Amino acid sequence: MAQRKEQYLVIGGSGFVGRHIVQQLLDRGDSVSVFDIVQRYHDVPFYSGDITDETQIADALKKSGTTCIIHTASPPAGLNDSALYFKVNVDGTKAVIAAAIATGVRKLVFTSSAGVVFNGDDIVNIDERVPFPEVPMDAYNESKAKAEDAVLAANGKNGLLTVALRPAGIFGPGDRQVMSGLYQVYERGQTHFQIGDNTNLFDWTYVGNVARAHLLAADKLDAPPPSPPLSTLETPPRTLQE
Numbered sequence: 690m691a692q693r694k695e696q697y698l699v700i701g702g703s704g705f706v707g708r709h710i711v712q713q714l715l716d717r718g719d720s721v722s723v724f725d726i727v728q729r730y731h732d733v734p735f736y737s738g739d740i741t742d743e744t745q746i747a748d749a750l751k752k753s754g755t756t757c758i759i760h761t762a763s764p765p766a767g768l769n770d771s772a773l774y775f776k777v778n779v780d781g782t783k784a785v786i787a788a789a790i791a792t793g794v795r796k797l798v799f800t801s802s803a804g805v806v807f808n809g810d811d812i813v814n815i816d817e818r819v820p821f822p823e824v825p826m827d828a829y830n831e832s833k834a835k836a837e838d839a840v841l842a843a844n845g846k847n848g849l850l851t852v853a854l855r856p857a858g859i860f861g862p863g864d865r866q867v868m869s870g871l872y873q874v875y876e877r878g879q880t881h882f883q884i885g886d887n888t889n890l891f892d893w894t895y896v897g898n899v900a901r902a903h904l905l906a907a908d909k910l911d912a913p914p915p916s917p918p919l920s921t922l923e924t925p926p927r928t929l930q931e
């Protein structure tokens with residue numbers, strides 16, 4: 690129970706995943722604030738701001754006394770707007786990192802995406818040693834990969850400890866993307882399509898488990914690194930199973 694004195698700031702805490710993280714922190718008695726461009730809940734201190742503005746983030750960090758940032762903010766996947774993805778996910782995440790370093794925040798947990806290693810080909814049984822594809826899938830995934838790189842490169846700067854998580858598809862209460870998308874497909878009568886040979890697999894994770902992974906990652910950032918370090922292990926091929 691070492692984390693009780695932590696002060697959390699959930700960036701994107703008005704969103705689907707962010708709200709579940711806030712709720713789980715509250716449920717275990719932790720102190721949490723939210724930073725977001727929209728306010729949907731009123732039960733925790735809220736800082737209205739945009740992560741592309743470093744001053745707004747730094748102000749919120751100082752006022753809230755944040756020791757641990759959980760950064761879940763991103764535009765939704767599937768937009769035809771690469772400029773927005775790079776502005777928010779790359780520049781915005783760099784602004785979060787700079788503000789965290791400047792204000793002496795100890796921990797930064799970043800919500801990346803499983804899509805950062807996807808290039809359209811099947812990938813089976815891979816782990817985090819697999820490199821980003823040379824040709825990214827799209828602007829969303831490319832911007833998430835660059836943000837993840839920046840977060841991991843910031844590890845150790847002014848005592849900041851960082852980690853990035855890569856959820857796949859997320860389902861559960863509060864979802865505004867997956868079920869509405871499936872319903873729109875149903876309404877349009879587009880239910881007769883088959884993808885590939887109908888044996889394709891896709892990973893889905895319940896949102897409560899994704900949120901719990903963020904709490905565990907934050908807790909474990911204090912712990913010593915695993916041994917041996919992943920970087921000393923052989924890099925596996927992109928597909929381990931045909």
Ligand code: NAD
Nearest residue numbers: 701703704705706725726739740761762763802856858859
């Ligand atoms: P969401 O849209 O429900 O929540 C994102 C939140 O970020 C929103 O409240 C939004 O207002 C906020 N936000 C967006 N731009 C911002 C900005 N410039 N400044 C401050 N706040 C901003 O999305 P979600 O489904 O909860 O996704 C959370 C994270 O998980 C994202 O980083 C996403 O890339 C990642 N992810 C989601 C899925 C999924 O299936 N939903 C899968 C893999 C990864």
